[in-house]
Amino acid sequence: MGAILEIKHVSKFFGGLAANADVSFEMAEGMIMGLIGPNGAGKTTLFNCITGYYPPSRGEVLFKGMRMNGLEPNRVCRLGMARTWQKVRPLAKMSVLDNVMVGALCRTNSLTIAREMALEQLRVVRMESKADFLAGGLPIGERKKLEVARVLATKPELLLLDEVMGGLNPAESEEIIQLILDIRKRGVTQMVIEHDMKAIMRISDRIVVLNSGEKLAEGSPEEIVTNQAVIDAYLGSEH
Ligand SMILES: Nc1ncnc2c1ncn2[C@@H]1O[C@H](COP(=O)(O)OP(=O)(O)OP(=O)(O)O)[C@@H](O)[C@H]1O
Ligand SMILES: [Mg+2]
Structure with a gap:
């Protein structure tokens, strides 16, 4: 192998x-x-x-x-590799869900499918109840989990x-x-x-x-x- x-x-x-x-x-x-x-x-x-x-x-x-x-980076992501940033920088004025959808849109052009994929990853990091919150207002612990959900939504290998x-x-x-x-x-x-x-x-x-x-x-x-x-x-x- x-x-x-x-x-x-x-x-x-x-x-x-x-x-x-x-x-x-x-x-x-x-x-x-x-x-x-x-x-x-x-x-x-x-x-x-x-x-x-x-x-x-x-x-x-x-x-x-x-x-x-x-x-x-976009090509790298489609090939199956994704990274988080040491200094997390969510799109502060967008909702938590929209931030994760940005990751999912690496795999699909459909907003409906991206939304489903994003919700699935928010459940994985146990943040589904925060989906509509503004990302900029999250405490550090949740910003880190949001970052993980965003990269997971790109379906990395x-x-x-x-x-x-x-x-x-x-x-x-x-x-x-x-x-x-x-x-x-x-x-x-x-x-x-x-x-x-x-x-x-x-x-x-x-x-x-x-x-x-x-x-x-x-x-x-x-x-x-x-x-x-x-x-x-x-x-x-x-x-
Ligand atoms: N864009 C850059 N331009 C110039 N120097 C840089 C740049 N990025 C990193 N460096 C330098 O390269 C070296 C390695 O930095 P790097 O950020 O990779 O370290 P690190 O192991 O991640 O450290 P830390 O544990 O503090 O995050 C450091 O001396 C840093 O100042
Ligand atoms: Mg470092």
Whole structure:
């Protein structure tokens, strides 16, 4: 069985700064990959390179064997890859339902079908009672869940979650963890950026650690928490 995602020697330069430096790894279908590392390690930049938002300066990204370098985000979404944003930015003056419909419209031109698809995903994140609320007025926990519902409505095969638990209280984080595990049961492959090590340990099949743009380590959660280089660069100081 081939990998759903292959990252091959990806580098991304901003002027003289290598935000990603020769990063390579693969993801098998259906798995959850944790992506961790200190602030500024290059995690979000790697998401941007994977989803075509930035073309990598060097190297390539293959999704289901297709080269993604520099494809338009809309095209990437239709091919089956969707990401959330670390800084959630819902369409504030639109309703919660309309925000999720924007995701569904990647799959259909019918507003009726998009509405049904959006309602289904609002039920998944347990926000159906908020469908008519303005997205801009939601508290952070619900904005994060709305973001997840919006990307789920695009019917992705690969979902990339950028700190969806950031800023949430323990109960809200637990809800997101259960959501991620439910999404895995439905066969969707996921890459998850998160600083909360307890959460990452629980949900990840494997973990990649970035540090100063480079891949510092890759392995099972047990291998990563006992890896001396990872402890020195990340776990020892912050956790
Ligand atoms: N558009 C950009 N232009 C210039 N520099 C950038 C740009 N985007 C990111 N960087 C730089 O690239 C480096 C990696 O940033 P990135 O946001 O990918 O880190 P991160 O691992 O996601 O960090 P955090 O945990 O804080 O979200 C940082 O030094 C950042 O300042
Ligand atoms: Mg980031």
